[in-house]
Amino acid sequence: MIAPLPAAARLFVAFPALLREHGIAAAPEQTTSFLMAVELLGPRSVADIHRAATATLAPHPEQRERFDALFDLHFLGGALAEPGDDDFAPDEDISIQEDSGSREVLIGEEVNETGQAATGAEALSIRQLKTLDDSETLRRFGRALPAALPRRRGYRHRTARRGPMVDLARSLKDAIRHDGEVMSLKRLRRVTRPRPILLLIDVSGSMKQRSDANLALAHTIVHATRQVEVFTFGTRLTRVTRALRRKRREQALAEASGLVADWDGGTRIGDALQAFLAVPRFAAYARGAVVVVLSDGLERGDPSALVTAVARLAQRAHRIDWLTPLAADPGYRPETEALRLIAPRLASLSDGASTARICRRILSLGGTQAA
């Protein structure tokens, strides 16, 4: 039987719980370390408890202000500061109120709570015509994709006929069989694995011409390779990966378009990307991934939000490739301030005007940079 918690310890155990309520991760083993650390340090003053808390509960430097505010609230009874925007980790299916004005980005994961089915159906009827034109392109693309994705070096080695390393272990075993005579040297090479791919599709009004074909393309990619995530964004962010897993394209696209509630609306890419990064589970999809953004980059929101979001995304991702229909014109130079600012973070900014061109571009990603 577990002895009841001493009354003095309750205050300390409650603190990690408070942190969790406010979106700062704290594991049970960290709670244990926290308690032990408090005991080790005396504690002689609140400063000791604070130092024990920061050392064992390990808040991210960005979360530090909020962490300190919660600490003050819990142990000193101070007033809680207003939440900052980047340290607030929301649950899914809730709306995030950005602190700048009344703009609001919604995250819906495959739940259409706004019920804009009419828009979805309308989009579907356009789509069927388009995808028929492209279906042969897409079929070839799907077959070529697995081999063409950028790869990363894996942790393991495998035997190969030719390779940079000698497999000494296997050569030795072979030599033992021949009385210590080395008949042939076995070779090793590093296993490589395809990188995950993250597809961010702009479905705002300015991308109206392309959104349907882009979703069809996403469906092909989801079925061609294993680690894929697809999100759409306009004024809100929607994860459509699960809907696109349906085998039949028409069904999958109908389901996906039912989820997307912001068809042909405005564009707030920066806010949508920040919302994406604010959910740890979503943000984890970008880690080491090939991020392909299908968008014209015509940002209606604050360009600084987009710039910080892309910078954070670039830190996690292997590379970010921005495909814009505007780049079909060979003389194209990014005009909008937002796109010019993020251009240095991108691996490429290229033509996304037709399905065939996007396919060609994605297939060439593996070749432009060795994994």
Next chain:
Amino acid sequence: MALRTTVAGISSPEDLAEALQAAMYLADDGIATAGYLSLALGKPLLLEGAPGVGKTEAAKALAGILGRRLIRLQCFEGIDAAAALYEWNYPRQMLAIRQAKDGEQLDIYRDDFLIERPMLTTLRRPESTVLLIDEIDRSDHEFEAFLLEFLSDFSISIPERGTLRAAERPVVILTSNRTRELHEALRRRCVYHYIAYPEPEREAQIIMLRSSAVAESTARAVVQAVGLLRQEPLAKPPGVAEAVDWAEAATALAQTGAPWPEAFRRSLGAAIKDEEDLAHLRPRLPLFIPGLAA
């Protein structure tokens, strides 16, 4: 669980801070506390911070005061078990097999055929070593996952020999430059400290402690300039190491007869090591170096 409150004669964060100072490392409250807790709880110490704030120095100083050997494992993309753990000395095994006489029993998995790499060395001699896993953010995710296993129960399994377990919990220090975020699980296993740039007062002390040739006025001027430089949008803001270099370089130039503001300007390369940053700063240098003619 019983707690060891005294480790290697250190029984409080203040003790540790004092010992570190004697080892030429000026520690603030945060790092002294985190270091002490890591020793007392037997957990690895994870130090994060911008490049050049003294993460590796902290590890060296800690090893110094514990009187242990510092074993450094530099991480890189593609680091694998053979570089981190152990490797069999295959050429020697091969020779031994060829030299073995008929009927002789030969154990090719003896210790003398085993090449120890940093993690195995620490595991075998936890009482006399400190393991520094440097720049963990450069390694791949697989290596991070593999480390997790090592750091939670300090054991390594070698298929030919069985599982090796450390006799006591080794002292392990990890550093990260935050070029990417580490796994939450890894952070959880560790005692954590984020090393920020030091206060101006402390930084001046560090510069003088590091380099006895630098005068106090020089150190203060450098600290003030470096503080301003860090607020600029630079690709690589100067760290503590750069501040020390700059102060030393300017002192050396001044000794050869260059006037002071000029010596600062000419030695700027010691602090700013990026062409774009230099180009960005050049027109506004007098803002950072007082007394310099525009």
